[in-house]
Amino acid sequence: MDLTTAIGIIAGLIALVGGFLWEGGNLSGLLQGAAALIVFGGTIAAVIISFPGSRLRKIPEGLKVAFGRRTHSTEDLIEDIVSMASIARRQGVLALEQISSDHPDPFLREGMQLVVDGTDAELVQQILELEIQAAELQNENHAKIFESAGGYAPTMGIIGTVMGLIHVLGSLQDPTRLGPSIAVAFTATLYGVASANIIFLPIASKIKARGEEEIQKMELLLEGVLAVQNGEHPFLVRKKLATYASTRFSLIPEAKGREAYETAD
Incomplete structure (x- = not known):
């Protein structure tokens, strides 16, 4: 579990409540x-109305993305691909069948x-690019649900406040209760704005x-797969992927000389 998301939400709530108590x-x-x-009831209802059931059922997947953590580091993936490139040059791509199936x-x-199945390189690229597009669309769909909740929550808070003020203005016979009743009415606005800006939109x-x-x-893995299929030297594969990683992930893997891969020839 990635603690940064949970810590951020908890810290935000503590800051708000702590400031109020202070x-x-x-x-x-x-x-x-x-x-x-x-x-919260109105926000949930609005979200249910806004999205089909097939997308609402994937809300747990979205929460898993927000609160989960990556299980494989980029450095490890690069090393795995370089190892596969070395094996493929020595023994052929068929030798990768067991290794790849266990990854x-x-x-x-x-x-x-x-x-390993001998699929044409162009077709491999097309298939994997479609997988990337599907993953990108799925993440966008997850985010849109929480963005929608973040848009509805403040509006529901205003509605709750207006309803509370209607109740207050209809009970003016006791002026001593006017102040506390107005404070209670504005609590709905607080709930809506706070939940949107601390929970829904940040998620x-x-x-x-x-x-x-x-x-x-x-995309990094796609480059690696195509490099292995093309039989590129492991040193060049690592250099290519390391350069890609350094520009995308601010990652600079430990450099290795070409002589470390000469046995692959």
């Missing part, structure tokens, strides 16, 4: 069940299996950022 506020003043029902990364596994941004990283990783 100014002498009462915590019970922030806990209003009716306001929470209007804001934990599904995209690299699929690409290498296509190479959408995190999904987009993670999606971009995933696409860049897949």
